[in-house]
Amino acid sequence: MPLPTLLGWTAAGRDLIDGAFVFCTDCYAVHRVSRSDRAPLYLSDGTPTIVDDCERFLAVHRDHRLQVLTRSSDAEMISHARWDPMCRVMWDVSDGETDFVVTFGRTDIEGPREYVVTPGRMVLERESVEVDEDALRHTIDEALYPHAAPVHKIDALVQTCLRLLLATPSDELELLDESRDEPNVQLAGLPLSVAEPLREKVRELFSEEEAEGLFAILDHDLRYDIPVVRLIRRYRIEPLD
Numbered sequence: 001m002p003l004p005t006l007l008g009w010t011a012a013g014r015d016l017i018d019g020a021f022v023f024c025t026d027c028y029a030v031h032r033v034s035r036s037d038r039a040p041l042y043l044s045d046g047t048p049t050i051v052d053d054c055e056r057f058l059a060v061h062r063d064h065r066l067q068v069l070t071r072s073s074d075a076e077m078i079s080h081a082r083w084d085p086m087c088r089v090m091w092d093v094s095d096g097e098t099d100f101v102v103t104f105g106r107t108d109i110e111g112p113r114e115y116v117v118t119p120g121r122m123v124l125e126r127e128s129v130e131v132d133e134d135a136l137r138h139t140i141d142e143a144l145y146p147h148a149a150p151v152h153k154i155d156a157l158v159q160t161c162l163r164l165l166l167a168t169p170s171d172e173l174e175l176l177d178e179s180r181d182e183p184n185v186q187l188a189g190l191p192l193s194v195a196e197p198l199r200e201k202v203r204e205l206f207s208e209e210e211a212e213g214l215f216a217i218l219d220h221d222l223r224y225d226i227p228v229v230r231l232i233r234r235y236r237i238e239p240l241d
């Protein structure tokens with residue numbers, strides 16, 4: 001992204017790049033542009049004072065080469081659960097020509113977020129899909145209630161579901177949310193490409209009364225409300241030559 005002249009860093013101009021990173025290539029220092037840069041701080045006696053972190057950064061690096069880096073992919077690695085104040089985040093960023101990885105987080109719980117930029121890009125190192133079989137089984141059992149379907153039929157349905165899910169390419173999974181407590185774990189429901197063949201399996205195995213409840217969970221609960229699929233991704237940084 002072309003760098004606006006420093007004199008052009010008006011409030012409106014900065015809003016346009018809200019969330020981007022200003023990177024000094026001389027010092028390797030980084031500032032993340034944020035609307036809260038201009039928020040007033042209150043001194044202990046309650047007097048408001050305007051401390052503009054972005055202006056301070058621009059003043060310190062006035063005669064240096066500055067670039068605006070924006071996020072350039074969806075790749076993300078986090079070190080802890082996102083709610084944890086010590087969570088460190090890693091993203092791909094770019095000035096449009098060169099790829100960098102920015103890492104940000106706190107080294108001290110009381111301290112500000114610190115940003116580190118290194119030339120390189122994030123490369124998916126490991127990706128795995130897991131299925132919460134207990135939750136799947138429990139949802140199926142509840143859907144069958146009050147009918148008492150034979151266990152071997154339930155087992156056959158669960159096994160078909162596992163087989164179909166583990167054969168599904170990860171980009172076909174429909175992500176619903178991220179795990180609240182486990183970093184780098186996305187939760188997904190059953191994609192249509194799995195729900196549809198499972199409907200066939202239900203028709204084949206179960207009576208009409210039993211099938212009714214199972215269709216409901218295949219069309220709704222297991223697709224949108226009960227994420228039984230976990231997608232885990234790990235990245236590494238590939239340095240630029």
Ligand SMILES: [Zn+2]
Binds near residue numbers: 026027061
């Ligand atoms: Zn500098």
